[in-house]
Amino acid sequence: MNMDPTSTSFPAPHGAAAAAAAPGHAAHGDPSAHAPQPSGWPLLLAFGIGLFATSFFLLASGYHVMPLFYLSALICVLIPALGWATTIARERHHQDPVYTYKILRRGFFYFLLSEGAIFGSFFAHNIYLRYAHAKTWPPVGAPYLNPHLAAIGTLLLVFSSFTYHWCHQAFLKGKKALAKNWLLATIGLGIIFLGIQGYDWGTLKAFDKFTYQHGAFGSEFYWMTGFHGLHVCVGLLFLSLVYYRMETNQIDQTYNFSLTAAEYYWHFVDIVWVFLFFVIYLL
C-alpha cells in the first residue's frame, strides 16, 4: 500500500530551482511529504470521542448504564488514537524531516495559543468577579488559600521547565543517558507538583469543607487548578511517551518532533501555572 515516494514528487529540478530563486520559500520542501494516504482513523477517533462524550454525559446526569459501556467508549477512543499514531510513525520515513518538523512545530504552537485562550476565559472570569464584585470578594466564609505550599510547587514546576530544557539539549548533543536522567527528573518534579496540589485540595476539603460547590469562588478555584492539573497529567503522559521513545530508539537527532512538542507543552503548562499562582494564591 505504501507508495514509492520518489514516484510521487514534483519534478525535482523545477522545485529546487524555484525554491532557490525565492528565498523565504525554500522550506516548501519535498512535496511528497504530502502524499495524503487514505485513513479510517480520523473517522473512528471522531466517533470514539463522540461516544466518550455521550457516556460522560450519561454518567454525569446520573443515568445508570453498564460500566462496560464506559469502558468500551474509552476503548473506542484509545484504539483509533494509537492506530493513528502508529500510522504517522510509519509514514514519517517518506517525508522530508526538516519540513515536517517545521509544519508540526508551527501547528502545535498555534494549538497552544488556542489552549491559552481557554485558560484566558477562566482568568477573565476570575479577574472580572474580583474587580466588579470587589466588596464581596473573596466571599464571606471563603477559606484562606495558603500560598506557602503552592509557592514550593511553583518553584518545582518552574525548575522542571529547566530540567526538561537540559534534557532536550543533552539529547540533541547525543548524550542520551544524560537526557534520560534529566527527563526522569522532570517527570519526578511534575509528580511532586501534582502531589502538592492534591494535598492542598485534600486539606481544603477536609478542614475547610471547601468544595467546588462553594459558590463561584470554589468553582473557580477547583476548575482552574483542576483544569491545569489535567494538563499536567497530559504533560506527564507526553513526557513518559518521550522517555519510551528514547528508550526504544524511536527518536534520534533527525526525527524528534515529540521532544520539541513536549517541550512546548511543558513550558506552556508551566507559564499558565505561574499566572494561576499569582491570580489565585497571591492577588
Add this chain to the structure above:
Amino acid sequence: MSTAEAAVAPAPAPQAYSGLMDWLTTTDHKKIGLLYLMFAFVNAWAGGLFAGVVRLRLWSPNSSFISPHLYNEMLTMHATVMIFMVIMPAFVGLGNYFVPIMIGARDMAFPKLNAFGFWMMIPPALMMYASFFTVHGSARGGWWSYPPLSGPQFSPGAGESLWCLAIILMGIASIMGAVNFLVTIADMRAPGMGWMDLPLFVWSNIITAWLLLLAVPVLSGVLVMLLSDRMFGTGFFQPGLGGDPLLYQHLFWFFGHPEVYIMILPAFGIMSHVVPAFSRKRLFGYKGMVLALASIGVLGFMVWAHHMFTSGISPQAQIFFSTTSLLIGVPTGVKVYSWLASAWGGTIDFTPAMKFAFGFIALFVIGGLSGVMLAVVPFDIAVHDSYFVVAHLHFVLFGGSVMGLMAGIYYWFPKMTGRLLSEKLANWHFWLFFIGFIWVFMPMHWLGFEGMPRRVAFYRPQFEPLNRFISAGFLLLLAGGIIFTYNVVHSLRKGERTSDPDPWGVNDVQQSLEWTTATPPKPWNFDEEPEFVPAHD
C-alpha cells in the same frame, strides 16, 4: 465527481478504496471540502424547516399551532443549526477545497487532521438533533444561551446540556481546522508566491482562521463553565452563588462578535473573486483590501459589548464599544467601495454568480447600515431585542453570508464537479431568494420600530398583518431552496460536462491558480508544482 479517471501519472494519488469507503477514509482536501458542503446542505434543510415552523407559529398573535415551549426550541435550533452547522461548515468546505489549490499546494498541511475536523462535526450534530427526544426537549435558551435562563433552574433537562456539549465538540473541530489552514498557508505556498500575492479568498481564510483560533476556545471555556453550573452545581454564572450572569454575556460576545466575522469574511473573499471575474477587470485596491480584512480581524475583538448596551454596562464602556463598533464600519465600507470600483466601467457578465454578488452588495450594505445604527447607544436602547435586530442580522447573515456563499457555489461548481448547473434554474433561484428575502426581512425593520419584541412566541394583535405578510414570503425562499436543490442534484448526475480548466474564461483578470489546473482537479491538484509569477502592483 469521478476523480478516479483523472488520476494519471505523474501524480497518482494512493487510492486504496473506492465508493463509500473512499469517502469515509479520504484525506484529500477536495473530497473533505465536498463533505463539508454536503453536510451544510443537509443541515440547511433542517434549519430552514425550523424557521418555517417558527413562521407558522407567528401566523397569528396567539397561535395554537405549536406550544410556546416548542417555539423556543425551534428558534434556538434554527439559529444554532444555521450558524454552526450550515454557514460555518459551508465556508470551511469551500476554503478546504480552494485554499490549497490557490496557493499551489497539493493538500492541506495535515490531511488526516483535516479529515478528523470534518468527522468531528458528525457526533455533535447527532447529539444536537437527538436532544429533541429528551424528556424536556432540546435547548431553548437561544443560540446565545444566556444564564440564568439557560441555567439549571429555568432550563431543566438534558437538552440544554447536550447543546453545550455539542458546541464544545464542534469547537474542537473548528480549532483543528484553523490550525491546519494557518500552517498550510504559511508553509506550503508555491515557490515565488509571497504573502501579498495571495488571492483574497485565501486572505479572508487567514483572518477567519485567526478569529477561530482565538475566539472559539473562549466559547468552549464559557460553555464548560455553563455546563458545570448545570450539571455539577458550580456557581460561575449563578447570582445566588456569587457568580454573575452579566459576565457570561461578556465572555459569550467576546466570542460572538468575532463569530459573525467568521461567517462573513469568507463571503468577502468570494466577492473579491466573483466581482472582478465577471466585470472582466482586475480587482481594485488589493492592498487596501488586505489591510481592511486585517483591521476588521483586530477590531472585531474590541466591539463585543455592543450586544450588551442595555444589559447594564457603564456609560464609559458604552462609549468605548460604540466608538469601536462605528470604526469597524470603515474597513467594511472600504471593501464595498473596492467591489463597486472593480465592477465600475467593466464589461459586466450577469452570470448567476454575478447576480448573487450584486445581491450581496445591495443587501449587505443595508445590513451594515442598520449595524451602524445599532452601534449608536440611544438608538440601540430603543430597538434592542426588537425585530429591528432580527432584520439587521438577517441582512448581514442571509443577505451577506448566504448570498456570498451562493455566489461562490455558482462560481466554483463547474470547477469542483466538472458539470455545469442550469443557468435558467439558477436565475429562478436568484430572483426567488432576492425578492423573497426582501419580502421577508425588510418589513422586520418596521416591526422593530413599532416595538415588536424578538424571541417571543406571542405578539400584540396590531402586528398581525405584517407578520402574515412575512410568513407568506417564506414560501418564496422555500421555492428558491427547492429549485437550488433540484439544480444541484440534477446537474451532479446529468449536467452538461466541462473539462475546460477555466470554464468562465476569467483567469486573465483573476490570477488564481484554480483556473490553471484540470477540471475537476486531479487528486493532487497539479501535475507539476506551479510556479507563481507575481502580478499585483
